[in-house]
Amino acid sequence: MKFSLFRKLSQFSIRQQLFIVYIPLIFLSSVLVGLYLVVDSTNQLTANYQYLADLNAQRVKSVLFDTTNTLYNNVFSLSNDTELREILSTELTDEIEVMQLIDQYNAIDEIRNYQTSIAALTIYSTNEHLPNNYRFIQVANEEIQASEWYQRAMTQSNAFLYTQPDEAGMNHLSLIKILPLPLSEEKAVLEIRLDFNYLRNRLRNNSYYLELQLNDDVIFYSDHLTRVGEAVSLTLDDDYQEFYQDRAIVATNTLAVNNRDDMIYIYSADFEAYDNLLSNIYRWATIVIVVLLTTFLVIALFARFFTNRIRKLQLAVYHASIEDYDFFQNINGEDEISQISIDFHVIIQRIKKKEEEIYQAKLAKQELITQQQQMEFSILAGQINPHFLFNTLETIRMTALTSGNTDVAYAIRLLATSMRNTLKTHGTQLISLEEELDALHVYVKIQRLRFGDRVNFSYFVSNEIDQTQAMLLPLLIQPLVENSITHGLEGITHPGYIRLNIIKKDDFIEITVQDNGVGIAQADLLKLQEKIMTPSTTSQKNIGLANVNHRAKMFYGDECGLTISSVENVGTSVVLIIRDQTYLEQTTKNDVNSL
Template sequence: MKFSFFRKLSQFSIRQQLFIIYIPLVFLSTVIIGLYLVVDSTNQLTANYQYLAELNAQRVKSVLFDTTNTLYNTVFSLSNDTELRELLSSQFETDLEAMESIDDYPAVEEARKYQTSISELTIYTTNESLPNHRFIQAANNSVQETAWYQRAMTQSSAFFVTDNEQETNRLVLVKSLPLPLSDEKAVLVIRLDYNYLRNRLRNSSYYLELQLNDDVIFYSDQLQRVGQPLSLDSNKLFQTQHEQRAIISDNTLSSSTIDDVIHIYSADFEAHDNLRENLLRWAAIVGAVVLITFLIVLLFARFFTNRIQQLQQAVKHASIEDYDFFQNINGDDEISQISRDFHIIIQRIKRKEEEIFQARISEQELLTQQQQMEFSILAGQINPHFLFNTLETIRMTALISGNTDVAYAIRLLATSMRNTLKTHGTELVSLEEELDALHVYVKIQRLRFGDRVNFSYAVDNTLDQKRAILLPLLIQPLVENSITHGLESITYPGYIRLNVEVNEEDIIITVQDNGVGISEEALCQLQEKINTPSTTSQKNIGLANVNQRASLFYGEGYGLTIDSTEGQGTTVVLTIRDLGLKAKTKQVSVKKLETRVDLPDQASQ
């Protein structure tokens, strides 16, 4: 069934095949996926808007809890104040005496001063000896007939009410004040400041309304709605005077000490507009994708088929040598014909490439043989073994003639040349090999300068000299520089001290001499030459070479530093990184290289 479908499909032209595949594959899948994305993104956005509205309601709930709790603490503090009880229970002979007692009571003024959430604090009392002064008001008949006063007479705990006497500051906390030693009655009334609540709550883009129990609205972001009943339809869509739809969160604030419940309604009026825009945006995207893909397929089909037809004719004329191969590929469309012709061309190209590849291999073999012959000629021209054998012949002739000094010098020269050839082309050497080569070099210099050159060194035994790896010919140029520029022109005994120490992962190599030293100006010039080596300069090229090699190999921060005082000597410090393994021992040993050797020993060597 599967092969039958593709066999039938190949009977159509490529343009027809593209449209046959486009309708079920691109068009339908794009529409289905687009609808799914529209529904899924709408649901996710709705859930996110609902969640954000609930978060805002939780924030408002936290502010209300803090505010109402502050009011309740104030009421609780005043209701238990014995001084206030005494004031409310006392009988005063004159109004002046009563007003002075009221003025002397500071707690109410302090509460109003430090609690900015309080708009008004009033105590209504039946004590006729207390005049209406400051926070004291007489509980006349009109006051006693109010619902909140009658409730306070029957309920000892505090409660909230919504007061309709003021346009704002409608939320009121009421509590009867206990006067156990008097027959008088007193009720404490605290009004919540509307502006304080507005400043605390209006810091987001959400619309907010607050309702106490089932009373009218006591807070709204639209001031004209304060005092009106709340309208909420069955679909949780907030209705305002503009009939706007909104996603809201309905939350409540209740307290274990107060029986009243505050309803919090947090509404997002932009949510439905954003959802509609999202729906339109996705619909436009899906429509654009369908239209664009259709145009692309249409243009591509026209372009592709024209190109294929041209290519078919060109390949067909280029592959006219074998027509019997056409039967090996099924199908009657343009692709099938191109594949047959192209297969023939590929086979021919492969044969041509194989012939070219074999020719290149033969050519490379000839070049390799030629290079090997040239290397053999060069090796024959400079043969190290021939040179060493010649030096050994001269040394033996000197020994037979009794000239042990000459024989000893020739042996040192041969050893030095052997070490140089050994390290030539070698990237790294051990510290032990570097020090062995240095010993031979110092002995040769000892033959030249005599007692003017004295050398000693110390190596930190935390370094395993066989495993400590470094670049070759780093230390010898430092010692050579000390001999050539520091000790060559002195008449007193010269000393060179080499110290190899370990500092964490670095190896510190210090070469110190007591030679002529360097002036401050010359030292600055020398340091500049070392840091910027020149290919034409003939002085201090060894130091510049060491510094450049160390910097390039070990990285930034590694290389040479020079310190010198004229007439007192020079100290050169080379810092490199330890590339080997450290030994486990922690002692430091000092070894002194004796460069003076007796003549019989020289001859025996």
């Protein structure tokens, strides 16, 4: 099917093929990406607008919580006011004495003066001895006593919220509670009416439309005054709800008041959200259309330019196919296609020549590295006569054993083993990690004979590393341990500890040698790091570290080598990074195959 499609595509001209490819690749992909961006950005904006509307509803809830708490606190204060109880229970018949008693009571005036959220504070009482004064006390007549809120107050000891219209017909939220008169047969009901303008100033937000409703009662607050007193809420009004869904994003919240019987419903709507969402859709649609028109124009121009070049190349290939070499001569130096053919042939020849030179250079470099390593190993081991040295050491050891001095014999045997390991690696490019650790153990034993318990050594090798298969340059680890003993533990009075950790990290092996010795001062550490970067043939101090770093970089690459960190009087840590030899061998094979 794939080849059939390409075969059908090849039946069209190059220009037609470009437009055929343009439709699924650019046109459809641009449309799909555009639709995705429109949907995704619209969903994100909708979620953001919904979040902001929810946030505004939560803000309104907080304001209502503070406001209703203030009303409840005032009701609680008046319910426990003994002076007010005396007034409501009075049996004085003299009107002057009653007025004097009322004038001396100023708690109601203080509440009305200091609480701006209160529009009216009224006490309805059945005490006929009290005057019908709307500022303080209002005699409850039969109409009031028959009202729903009054009857509820008579049967309910807790305060409750209620919505009812004022004298002008505007619905307000009121807090109603019966006042306890335990020593009197009289009844008294307290009403605190919430000020509508106070709510409007605290709650109004020009970005959002707000409505408040108590339980399933009429709306007692709305930014549109015509909605105040409506009997059906936003969630139950199908027409109004449809109006919201088409043009606004609505957030709802609820506030359970102190008595837990009443619930205030909060509706916060953003009428500008959908206009902004439509603007976002129009903006992305415009961008997609502009991209489609621009890409179509570019494709059209490119198709014309490209097909003209193809026709010239086709003509050149045709003359070459009929062995019209004079044609190439005629266009040589003048025709671009012919010059490209000649230049490409020259480039191929140059590339082959360059690859051959690179291959020879790599072989020469590898041979130089091998000679350098052999020379360095020869310097380490070739300065003494090994056969004479072994014979001499064996003679001394046998003499010590004959004399019964086993400690001397043991020390000589360790020294001979160490020299044998050194000579064994002479001329060897790589040894196993196991062999390197065996030689290191012999060296540490010799040092313990010299320093005793001042030198304590332990090591850890990760299970990921096969000690018999992991190959590395000889004499890489021992100089690091030797440096820790010679310089790190020199002069300490407490037991010295050296820890060797060998772990694998990706294609590299990390070798860390830590000691708890004297450490290195910061200034000396900087100088030491600088010396290690350049191996010296004259300086005898730290030359082992410099040579290890130089050999590691020369053999494994510049990304490998030594790093040193130290804290004075705490200890020193030396980290050697080398490449995993298995990976190195595979890389070398690939390089050779590529050449």
